[in-house]
Amino acid sequence: MPNIKSAAKRDQLSKAKNAVNKANKTALKTKIKKFDALVQEDKAAAQAAYSDTVKAVDQAVAKGLIHKNNAARKKSRLTKELNAKA
DSSP: OOHHHHHHHHHHHHHHHHHHHHHHHHHHHHHHHHHHHHHHOOHHHHHHHHHHHHHHHHHHHHHHHSOOOHHHHHHHHHHHHHHOOO
């Protein structure tokens, strides 16, 4: 329990930002999982979902949720998965 008012505020802000980041990261993981499911089912739908998923990964980097190298690896794996289905 913080004793200083500013420390209490920082703690409160930290918890709020943590909740937002967690929600955004979960949404990103959900998009990736939906893309994976579409790749298994329908090639055309997966092609459309691919651009949305890559865009979501890029936005996650811009928001600071994931590192740019992590994003590059994710995008590379998504592309390989899509091309392997061809």
